[in-house]
Amino acid sequence: MTTRSPADPSLPLADLMSAAVPAPGGGPDGGDRPEPAPRRARRRRRRPLLIALALLCVLLVAGAGTAWWTVHGLESNIGHEDGVFDRTALPDAGPRPEADAAAGRAVNILLVGSDSRGPASTGSEADADFESQRGNRTDTMMLLHIPSDRSAIHAVSIPRDSWVPIPGHGEAKINAAFSWGGPRLLVATVEGLTGVRVDHYVAVDFDGFKAMVDTLDGVDVTLKQAAHDPSQNVDFAAGVNHLDGARALQFVRQRHGLARGDFDRVVRQQQLLAAIAGKTLDDGVLSHPLRTRSLLDSMTRTMTVDSGFGLTEMLGLASSLKDVRTSRLDFRTVPTTGTGWKGKQSVVLLDSARSAELFAAIRKDTTWPAPAKGETWKP
Structure with missing residues (x-):
């Protein structure tokens, strides 16, 4: 709400x-x-x-x-969404990841953007009830990592067509999580995928x-x-x-x-x-x-x-x-093996091994693994 x-x-x-x-x-x-x-x-x-x-x-x-x-x-x-981190209604999601003690004061923010092309989907003018927005999907998704020493800002883009497990729904494109269960299910999906505890959720309309x-x-x-x-x-x-x-x-x-x-x-x-x-x-x-x-x-x-x-x-x-x-700003895309097909859907396939290395570095607030060609971009 x-x-x-x-x-x-x-x-x-x-x-x-x-x-x-x-x-x-x-x-x-x-x-x-x-x-x-x-x-x-x-x-x-x-x-x-x-x-x-x-x-x-x-x-x-x-x-x-x-x-x-x-x-x-x-x-x-600004609109404020209650219960974003509440798992009570998501028994299949399991408990939230614990913050890694080694990460200290690091902050992780899930940043999503929607291209509603219609009535406001975010902000104080948006409909208060998520049910009125059911079916909307997120077009942009970034996990922002701010290290404990505040020396940098890192942004990891997760392609909206990434094929991932969604609690209670099996595997699907990650942007379907918001459509099916709003911010609560999306956060649970990202936390389940990455093992990273999300500290804050921010959504904006294009x-x-x-x-x-x-x-x-x-x-x-x-x-x-x-x-x-x-x-x-x-x-x-x-x-x-x-x-x-x-x-x-x-x-x-x-x-x-x-x-x-x-x-x-x-x-x-x-x-x-x-x-x-x-x-x-x-x-x-x-x-x-x-x-x-x-x-x-x-x-x-x-x-x-x-x-x-x-x-x-x-x-x-x-x-x-x-x-x-x-020089201390990084944009990166989560490691993938390219695209493929799941039934009639064209999807993005994540590289599980290399993604696990990146997510572990975020959890522990340590040096990130070197990116492959095309995975990183700097302004």
Whole structure:
């Protein structure tokens, strides 16, 4: 059941500019308060890169200081899903994985994106009852791993057609888990597949991407080769492509006309996240409070999170990531053996041995195994 936070009255501009937010640390034992906004020269040198958490969007203001309204004015936009981690109604799922003691303060977030193309499926404006959304599937799925020492941000994409065990349903494509049982069954499926304990769940609708890109006056992505999408009848040129919101959606929706199909679509999702975060962190965006609020407002309206992950918790996590740099960001796709057929379904087949190595490294918060060609991408 989705609950909503009560709306708070808007503050005068003077208050928005001057008030500060108390933010706890990202781990269970807390952390430091956010530092004041750095000078521009310092921002260029250190540039806190919260790129993999761009979908959380409020984390993007951590490096530039945060006003009172960030928590109180935007919290009401976000939908909160109760019982995401409750296994009572999922007896076939078994108990949740225990957090590995070796992982310390590491945080794992399941990030999903849906392309509903209809009424809101996420955020405070979404229908409160999951039954009204039954049949929807997730188009993007990433497991974000933030290590205990907060030295990096790692994002592992799980292709939506991955053939996996789903508690109570046998084997199926992983995105069917949400269709059949909502966030609760999806989290149970991911935890069962990986053995990783998920600390938080975040879902956004692709309309949130569109609004963010338009607020940023478009973003740039670079392609090595030109691509034509016969399904949408659109073309993308080799080299730099400037995307407005509508074209950004076409970019991440393309499945046909790509050499590696859904695998290239995953890379495009990663590229768009990188472009949004990079543009957001440019000088002049976060330093302008009204534009920043518009940016955050556009994204939080299409965001749903587990009931224990409010804006205050997000900002605390962001504060602990303030020193992360570009070189410490990784996008990876879970190891696979390619595609195959299950009956009449084209599916993605996971490489069980190599996936197990990667998931073990996430659980223990240790160095990840070297990726095979095509499994990793960096902005």
